[in-house]
Amino acid sequence: xxxxxxxGGEPPLYRPPVSLTWWLRNPSYLLFVLRELSCVFIAWxxxxxxxxxxxxxxxxxxxxxxxxxxxxxxxxxxxxxALAFVVLHAVTWFGLAPKAMVLRLGALRVPPxxxxxxxxxxxxxxxxxxxWVILR
Amino acid sequence: MPETITMEVWRYRPEHESEPTWxxxxxxxxxxxxxxxxxxxxxxxxxxxxxxxxxxxxxxxxSCGMTVNGEPKLSCSTFLTDYAPxxxxxxxxxxxxxxRDLVVEMGDFMAKLPAVKPWLVSDDEPDEDTEYLQTPVEMxxxxxxxxxxxxxxxxxxxxxxxxxxxxxxxxAIALAQRYNLDSRDAGAxxxxxxxxxAEGVWACTFVxxxxxxxxxxxxxxxxxxxxxxxxxSKAVKDLLLPRGAR
Numbered sequence: 001x002x003x004x005x006x007x008g009g010e011p012p013l014y015r016p017p018v019s020l021t022w023w024l025r026n027p028s029y030l031l032f033v034l035r036e037l038s039c040v041f042i043a044w045x046x047x048x049x050x051x052x053x054x055x056x057x058x059x060x061x062x063x064x065x066x067x068x069x070x071x072x073x074x075x076x077x078x079x080x081x082a083l084a085f086v087v088l089h090a091v092t093w094f095g096l097a098p099k100a101m102v103l104r105l106g107a108l109r110v111p112p113x114x115x116x117x118x119x120x121x122x123x124x125x126x127x128x129x130x131x132w133v134i135l136r
Numbered sequence: 137m138p139e140t141i142t143m144e145v146w147r148y149r150p151e152h153e154s155e156p157t158w159x160x161x162x163x164x165x166x167x168x169x170x171x172x173x174x175x176x177x178x179x180x181x182x183x184x185x186x187x188x189x190x191x192x193x194x195x196x197x198x199s200c201g202m203t204v205n206g207e208p209k210l211s212c213s214t215f216l217t218d219y220a221p222x223x224x225x226x227x228x229x230x231x232x233x234x235x236r237d238l239v240v241e242m243g244d245f246m247a248k249l250p251a252v253k254p255w256l257v258s259d260d261e262p263d264e265d266t267e268y269l270q271t272p273v274e275m276x277x278x279x280x281x282x283x284x285x286x287x288x289x290x291x292x293x294x295x296x297x298x299x300x301x302x303x304x305x306x307x308a309i310a311l312a313q314r315y316n317l318d319s320r321d322a323g324a325x326x327x328x329x330x331x332x333x334a335e336g337v338w339a340c341t342f343v344x345x346x347x348x349x350x351x352x353x354x355x356x357x358x359x360x361x362x363x364x365x366x367x368x369s370k371a372v373k374d375l376l377l378p379r380g381a382r
Contacts, residue, residue: 011150013233013241018298025206029295032343096342100361107273 031092038089041082048079094119141165141216142223143174145186148234156234159183165220171211172200175226175238188238195351198287202238203227208289208349229292242288248304251330252312257323274319281314281359283352290346290356296339303339304330306346306356313359316366332367340364 023033055066069075097119098112140162148156161182163174172190179186191197193212200211205225216224232240262268290306297303312331316324330336340360347357 011236012154013235014148014150014154014156015233016156016228016230022295022298026345028343028345028348032295032341036341092342096361099342099355099358100365102362 031088034085035089035092038085041085042089044078044082045086090123094123137167137217138165138221141174141220143171143178144223144225145175145178145238146225146227147186147237148228149185149236159186160223163216165216165222167215167217169216171202171204171209171214171216171224171226174216174224175211186238187236196285198285201229201287201289201292203230203292208292210287210289210351213351229288231292231294231298232288240288244301245286245288245291245305245308248308249311252304252308252327253323254308254311254315255323256315256318256321257326258320259322268320270319277319278314278317281310281317281354284310284314284354284356285352287351289349289351290354293345293349295343295345296341300335300339302335304336306340306360307354309337309340309363310354310356310359313363316363328367328370331363332371337363337367 023029052066055062070079094116098115101115103110103115142160142162144158144160146156147153147159161174161178163169163177163182166173169177170193172193175186175188175190179188188200188202188211190200190212192199195210195213198210202209202211203226204211204214205219208229211226216222226238228234228238228240232242232244235241284307286307288307290310291297294303294306297305309331312327315321316327332338337360340357342357342361344357347355350356
């Protein structure tokens with residue numbers, strides 16, 4: 001039997017390279033990469049919130065300056081994009097919840113849709129409370 | 137329906153070429169022919185040098201995993217007519233080194249699998265005459281995960297495994313859960329170090345493609361997410377509760 005060009009050993013294995021555009025091959029790969037990217041925008045929202053807290057604690061002038069900065073079209077665009085990424089993160093996270101949580105009531109398994117609906121319900125309630133605190 | 141379909145087959149013969157090439161073959165297009173039947177026709181009638189793995193032809197043995205038109209598939213249950221008028225591109229499974237043509241090297245999985253102890257672990261030596269009774273509800277907890285045929289399509293679909301080859305991977309974790317959730321098993325604590333590590337469930341970012349491509353509906357992505365919750369709640373209990381109450 002010929003061993004070809006691999007003298008004295010196993011024939012060489014071919015290791016296909018991972019292409020730079022592998023994440024465009026499949027919509028779920030793209031979603032995965034976008035979700036990973038969402039952490040950058042979540043970090044931005046944390047920084048933005050800290051900037052708000054700092055401005056509020058520094059007096060009226062600093063707060064006005066923060067409001068002016070927030071009204072800058074570039075900051076508005078950034079915040080809209082960041083919000084889209086945060087929503088993507090939240091929705092895909094909630095999509096995971098019914099997979100992770102297997103609840104049983106006696107012999108019956110709680111249907112995944114109920115667990116998913118409960119998560120969205122809780123999100124709605126928390127959002128309503130936050131909206132009430134801010135807007136009252 | 138046309139009488140033939142072109143199959144473009146990925147070739148790698150290490151004694152001839154250091155980079156892969158493509159060979160095209162025209163094979164009969166019959167409604168009952170799977171991609172595997174097309175490959176067998178090539179091997180028997182057109183080009184005997186083509187190498188690929190297969191055995192049962194009925195989606196049980198898990199040998200004939202390949203990439204068909206870019207998707208991980210069992211070639212025995214993927215029909216040529218679904219790709220008419222063609223061509224059908226057949227490549228080896230992605231994310232594995234290739235030995236030859238469509239044959240991949242799966243040693244990495246074979247090395248990782250024993251680490252999750254995919255067998256029933258019992259606390260003490262069972263009596264020879266002992267029967268381990270189990271209710272249908274108890275069996276239902278793990279049955280889905282026991283359907284895995286180690287075909288490796290889930291590894292082929294997993295971008296995390298492609299980027300981080302240390303990841304234990306979907307099938308191995310699903311098989312660990314198959315035993316963790318078995319009422320007769322006492323090995324969950326033994327498996328925890330491996331499963332709850334950075335290369336275990338925490339490497340998974342829930343792309344979910346492993347469950348999409350699984351030909352046996354095992355849902356490895358579900359098994360992994362479920363263990364994340366188990367591992368996290370166990371870690372919190374370890375931190376907060378005294379040893380006896382965990």
